[in-house]
Amino acid sequence: MALLDLDPKVVATARELAARAAEPVVSIAKAHTTVAVERATLRLAGITGADSTHRAGDVPWVNRVIDTVREQCGLEHGVVLPAFHALRENNLGTLTELAEATAAGQIQFKIPTGKDRTAAKKSATSAVAKGLKTVDRNRAQRDKLVAKLGDPAQRPWIYLIVATGDIDEDVVQAQNAARAGADIIAVIRSTGQSLLDYVPEGATHHGFAGTYATQENFRIMRAALDDVSKEVGRYVRLTNYASGLCMPEIAVLAGLQRLDMMLNDSMYGILFRDINPIRTFVDQRFSRQVHARAGIIINTGEDNYLTTADAVDAAHTVTVSQLLNEHFAHEAGLPDHLLGLGHAFEINPKVPDSFRLELAHALLARELFPDAPLKWMPPTKHMTGDVFNGYLLDGFFNLAGVLTGQSILLVGMMTEAVVTPFLSDRDLALQNVRYVLNAAGSLAEDFRPAQDGLIVKRAHQVLGEAVDLLERIVDDGLLNAIADGTFGLMKRPADKGKGADGVVEKADEYFNPASELLEAQA
Amino acid sequence: MTRYVRPYGDTTGDGMIQTSFTLPIPFGPKADGAAQQLANKMGMDPAMVVHSNPIGEDFTFFVVYGSVKHLVDLDEVKVVEREYPLLSPAEVNTTLKKVLRRKLVVVGGCIGTDAHTVGIDAILNIKGFAGEKGLEYYRELKVVNLGAQVSVPELVRSARAEKADAVLISQVVTQRDAHILNTQEMSAAFREAMGDRRPLLVAGGPRFDPLMAAELGVDRVFSRGTTPGEVASYLVHAMQEKKGVAA
Numbered sequence: 001m002a003l004l005d006l007d008p009k010v011v012a013t014a015r016e017l018a019a020r021a022a023e024p025v026v027s028i029a030k031a032h033t034t035v036a037v038e039r040a041t042l043r044l045a046g047i048t049g050a051d052s053t054h055r056a057g058d059v060p061w062v063n064r065v066i067d068t069v070r071e072q073c074g075l076e077h078g079v080v081l082p083a084f085h086a087l088r089e090n091n092l093g094t095l096t097e098l099a100e101a102t103a104a105g106q107i108q109f110k111i112p113t114g115k116d117r118t119a120a121k122k123s124a125t126s127a128v129a130k131g132l133k134t135v136d137r138n139r140a141q142r143d144k145l146v147a148k149l150g151d152p153a154q155r156p157w158i159y160l161i162v163a164t165g166d167i168d169e170d171v172v173q174a175q176n177a178a179r180a181g182a183d184i185i186a187v188i189r190s191t192g193q194s195l196l197d198y199v200p201e202g203a204t205h206h207g208f209a210g211t212y213a214t215q216e217n218f219r220i221m222r223a224a225l226d227d228v229s230k231e232v233g234r235y236v237r238l239t240n241y242a243s244g245l246c247m248p249e250i251a252v253l254a255g256l257q258r259l260d261m262m263l264n265d266s267m268y269g270i271l272f273r274d275i276n277p278i279r280t281f282v283d284q285r286f287s288r289q290v291h292a293r294a295g296i297i298i299n300t301g302e303d304n305y306l307t308t309a310d311a312v313d314a315a316h317t318v319t320v321s322q323l324l325n326e327h328f329a330h331e332a333g334l335p336d337h338l339l340g341l342g343h344a345f346e347i348n349p350k351v352p353d354s355f356r357l358e359l360a361h362a363l364l365a366r367e368l369f370p371d372a373p374l375k376w377m378p379p380t381k382h383m384t385g386d387v388f389n390g391y392l393l394d395g396f397f398n399l400a401g402v403l404t405g406q407s408i409l410l411v412g413m414m415t416e417a418v419v420t421p422f423l424s425d426r427d428l429a430l431q432n433v434r435y436v437l438n439a440a441g442s443l444a445e446d447f448r449p450a451q452d453g454l455i456v457k458r459a460h461q462v463l464g465e466a467v468d469l470l471e472r473i474v475d476d477g478l479l480n481a482i483a484d485g486t487f488g489l490m491k492r493p494a495d496k497g498k499g500a501d502g503v504v505e506k507a508d509e510y511f512n513p514a515s516e517l518l519e520a521q522a
Numbered sequence: 523m524t525r526y527v528r529p530y531g532d533t534t535g536d537g538m539i540q541t542s543f544t545l546p547i548p549f550g551p552k553a554d555g556a557a558q559q560l561a562n563k564m565g566m567d568p569a570m571v572v573h574s575n576p577i578g579e580d581f582t583f584f585v586v587y588g589s590v591k592h593l594v595d596l597d598e599v600k601v602v603e604r605e606y607p608l609l610s611p612a613e614v615n616t617t618l619k620k621v622l623r624r625k626l627v628v629v630g631g632c633i634g635t636d637a638h639t640v641g642i643d644a645i646l647n648i649k650g651f652a653g654e655k656g657l658e659y660y661r662e663l664k665v666v667n668l669g670a671q672v673s674v675p676e677l678v679r680s681a682r683a684e685k686a687d688a689v690l691i692s693q694v695v696t697q698r699d700a701h702i703l704n705t706q707e708m709s710a711a712f713r714e715a716m717g718d719r720r721p722l723l724v725a726g727g728p729r730f731d732p733l734m735a736a737e738l739g740v741d742r743v744f745s746r747g748t749t750p751g752e753v754a755s756y757l758v759h760a761m762q763e764k765k766g767v768a769a
Contacts, residue, residue, distance in 0.1 A: 191643075
């Protein structure tokens, strides 16, 4: 039930402006490919493993192939035509054999024409279709398990993070967290993985403040959560990060290993990791198409704006980003029920009426996106090391979450910014959530903010400011707005940033069966 | 101020403290006894285990109150006075604006074969580290992050082209003493190319010892756990020193 009485005309204007702002970027995304999109395509076509004899350490086979193809005939036609042509010409059975031969310098890639082209197209399409079939099977398997074991009994779903650096330790922590009430386990990645232009291989045991996202680590954790799901009698979901320079590849690996949610923001990499804007938008579009196919809920990263800018002054930038994320997601084929738009409880607790302002912002998100599984993120910026105060703040965060009908609640830790959570910190944090859910879980029923009160007025004000900002972005162009520092105070020109050299303009004869099959689903 | 003090609960000299911890044993009377023993060994006597609860089957969490026997001798308290104050981002910005009247230019990167930009990115990227935003966040800093595997000549060239005030290099994963040799090579190159007009040189990484600055030929060494705020505060301090000398 709507409590804010938002003007449907203003809401429609906001959406229309977001679409107009996004449109030129979508055109650019369609006109380009990237090394990461091409690698993701080959991964769907079945390539796995790494070259362990390379002097730089393990280099994934997919990187060896893409780099060589690019060197010899460019990527503007896509990688599959030269790759599958070479496969046939050299009588090789699998892409991995092709990769080995490539590394040995035995393959000369070229763009096939005529009959050769038709043959390469056909075999590439059937290989990629096979990969997508695995993704489809995983989606069906998830549906089956959810039907059998059930979803969490309550909303919001309880989302907990594990991050030891060692996948085997992560398994222990994740299973214990599920037993203690977690509905979603997120495995944080090793610091800096977003800037690696390859996906590491195998099970890993040494991360920096997190665990590397690898296909094998995904498999291990999903299997462990399947076990504990049976034990606790509900389907425990697994989250990882499709962001950074390997966004499309990681999305594919998530689809192949039945991950359930992926962090996947349209602008986070640009703003906070200084990744090239074009690279990000191209990669993001492909990765979202994969997520749509896999039935994976994306989580967007609006909370990050509030950690750099003031949470009251910049509240409308969150709304703007949510609207842009929504448009980009819809355009890529993601329906509302897979849109985990983000927002956070980050207002300085010393600000008068801070809790009422939080409620206003949270309700605004809820009513703007009624069918999206909103992700509600806990205070981090104003967690000071005073763990007692932090525990209280997390309690208010939990209360705001249930009162405004948030869908996914990332559990706040009182030791945020102090230490990685102790076993007891996590337990206390879950007790906090349980207490609030038990004591006030249905309070939303009785919650009717006064129509002329602060909460309603504030929500209207933020929406109005969001519309104004969107108008400026439309006038200026989204890429220029990003270059000028409109979001999170960061200036990111379209031709700068990491990974820019991995962007390739598509030729007219560009061919990518993954894009075609994914495009057809939308 | 008296020389000797004890913790204060609600009466002078009662020595009362509270603490909490987890032991890897199942919940029950034996667990409470174990907590009591630990508290006694920590110097709490008498110690009251006022709360315990199980965390799963194998762990128990405790809250303990009690009086500690220890005295604090204030004469023996030695604190390392940091030679420069820790500044907030706003203070860094206003001070730099006053001292330089332009932006301070920072060029950073990983030198040698090291491809691990974790360290330099934690300091430079706006994302930051340990809850602090990186140097990019500071309005009065212009940050140029050259990324990984930057050669020394390239670093010197960029520093010159950008008119860098400070050069930050990071070494995370190194073999033998590569991080030391790389850093020495870097500082020598700057000395040779620019002499006294060289930028401030700062080296960072988990294997560096902060006492090694002179040996490495750099102005400052930061080790594990350094936050962007510390680096920014140091840069402000160093700029003030430099201006002071010049003036």
